[in-house]
Amino acid sequence: MLDLAFIRNNPEAVKEAARLKNNTLDIDALLSLDQQVLTLQREVEEARAQQNALSKRIQQAAREKKVEERNALIAEGKRLAEQIKEKEPELSRLQEERYRMLLLVPNIPDPSAPIGKDENDNVPIKYWGEKPEFNFKSLDHYELMQKHDLVDIERAVKVAGSRSYVLKGDAARLELALMHFAFDRIALKGFTPLIVPAMAREFCFIGNGQFPKGRDQVYAIEGEDTFLVGTSEVSITGMFKDEILKEEELPKTFVGYCPCFRQEAGTYGKDTRGVFRIHQFNKVEQYVMCKADHEESVRWHEQLLKNSEELIQALELPYRVVNVCTGDMGDGKVGMYDLECWVPSEGRYRETHSCSYFHDWQARRANIRYRDEEGKVKFVHTLNNTAIASPRILIPLLEIHQQADGSIRIPQALRPYMGGQEYIKAR
Numbered sequence: 001m002l003d004l005a006f007i008r009n010n011p012e013a014v015k016e017a018a019r020l021k022n023n024t025l026d027i028d029a030l031l032s033l034d035q036q037v038l039t040l041q042r043e044v045e046e047a048r049a050q051q052n053a054l055s056k057r058i059q060q061a062a063r064e065k066k067v068e069e070r071n072a073l074i075a076e077g078k079r080l081a082e083q084i085k086e087k088e089p090e091l092s093r094l095q096e097e098r099y100r101m102l103l104l105v106p107n108i109p110d111p112s113a114p115i116g117k118d119e120n121d122n123v124p125i126k127y128w129g130e131k132p133e134f135n136f137k138s139l140d141h142y143e144l145m146q147k148h149d150l151v152d153i154e155r156a157v158k159v160a161g162s163r164s165y166v167l168k169g170d171a172a173r174l175e176l177a178l179m180h181f182a183f184d185r186i187a188l189k190g191f192t193p194l195i196v197p198a199m200a201r202e203f204c205f206i207g208n209g210q211f212p213k214g215r216d217q218v219y220a221i222e223g224e225d226t227f228l229v230g231t232s233e234v235s236i237t238g239m240f241k242d243e244i245l246k247e248e249e250l251p252k253t254f255v256g257y258c259p260c261f262r263q264e265a266g267t268y269g270k271d272t273r274g275v276f277r278i279h280q281f282n283k284v285e286q287y288v289m290c291k292a293d294h295e296e297s298v299r300w301h302e303q304l305l306k307n308s309e310e311l312i313q314a315l316e317l318p319y320r321v322v323n324v325c326t327g328d329m330g331d332g333k334v335g336m337y338d339l340e341c342w343v344p345s346e347g348r349y350r351e352t353h354s355c356s357y358f359h360d361w362q363a364r365r366a367n368i369r370y371r372d373e374e375g376k377v378k379f380v381h382t383l384n385n386t387a388i389a390s391p392r393i394l395i396p397l398l399e400i401h402q403q404a405d406g407s408i409r410i411p412q413a414l415r416p417y418m419g420g421q422e423y424i425k426a427r
């Protein structure tokens with residue numbers, strides 16, 4: 001959410017942001033609704049002020065025993081009270097409608113973000129690692145998983161329907177090893193480990209920006225005010241709602257974990273093979289809350305990307321980083337990098353990480369503030385990046401490290417989390 005004063009003073013900038021982000025919100029309609037609210041607010045306040053003045057004159061008339069005047073004044077007071085009683089519900093209805101529209105206003109993308117329509121306009125900015133040249137018939141992730149009996153999709157579909165999976169054997173151990181590896185490496189950088197609720201109240205989803213627009217991606221729990229989170233980012237944002245932190249508490253850095261759930265509405269028929277796009281997965285998340293300073297946000301954005309690059313380099317996976325364009329980054333972002341790992345069977349890079357900064361767009365929605373050294377209260381800036389999301393990361397991991405004899409090499413960095421095991425051996 002943007003500051004209403006900013007929108008009033010910079011309507012063209014906000015309209016341009018909406019255009020660049022394929023956001024169809026009618027900013028003029030919001031501003032005229034805002035004018036209606038301000039006018040009605042003034043009328044109600046004036047009526048209240050008149051009421052106060054009147055009550056003094058009524059007491060005065062009573063003291064001076066001016067019965068006629070006092071009655072006339074009381075009647076005037078009643079008329080005013082009627083007016084207020086009629087206008088207040090209208091005022092709160094319009095304020096509620098203005099708030100709902102404010103939630104739909106996109107953030108202003110940084111000028112460094114490429115202007116574009118969709119993911120095809122994202123700009124690659126960095127490549128790392130040698131793509132493997134297999135001198136044998138290489139397999140895709142699903143063939144490898146079946147060959148090594150590492151997955152059971154059929155029984156998962158029986159249990160949970162489409163886009164579900166059972167990870168078996170070393171793949172199940174790999175997933176937990178990857179979670180532990182990511183948690184450890186990021187915690188070693190001073191980030192506070194958190195295991196957070198995967199069920200969260202509505203205000204958490206409004207706070208991080210998942211609601212109202214992304215509501216169709218979220219599973220609701222029947223009869224409760226809680227929903228299943230698509231990322232621990234939702235719960236971490238909700239943890240600090242309505243709090244006023246001290247500046248010296250910032251930056252707050254977290255490495256969060258929880259199971260993630262997504263409806264994946266609108267992706268029918270897309271990425272249906274294997275475990276690329278599923279309804280439930282595990283993710284270790286980096287989350288930073290810092291003071292309201294653009295340079296600091298940019299520094300953290302670069303740092304969060306670097307942290308994840310270090311993890312992927314340790315897993316020895318070739319990847320590239322793309323600067324996400326305005327049409328693909330979504331409403332809340334000021335800037336966004338995707339880290340994409342090379343998937344040999346597809347002959348292309350596929351997204352495994354998203355790294356974003358928001359300035360105070362999330363903090364304003366979740367009302368997370370801090371008191372700076374001069375005692376001024378400001379909204380914090382928030383950022384997040386994937387550390388590791390699995391099983392999606394298993395796709396490049398298994399494919400890249402497959403060997404001619406059918407075994408799969410476990411990267412050195414993961415071995416301590418796999419009991420020292422070096423290969424997944426063909427059975």
Ligand SMILES: Nc1ncnc2c1ncn2[C@@H]1O[C@H](COS(=O)(=O)NC(=O)[C@@H](N)CO)[C@@H](O)[C@H]1O
Binds near residue numbers: 276352355384389
């Ligand atoms: N439906 C899904 N199935 C499997 N993995 C997914 C799915 N949705 C997202 N992911 C993984 O989770 C990562 C982060 O998801 S994201 O929506 O892009 N970004 C976030 O959730 C941010 N909180 C940063 O992690 C993706 O890059 C991908 O690796």
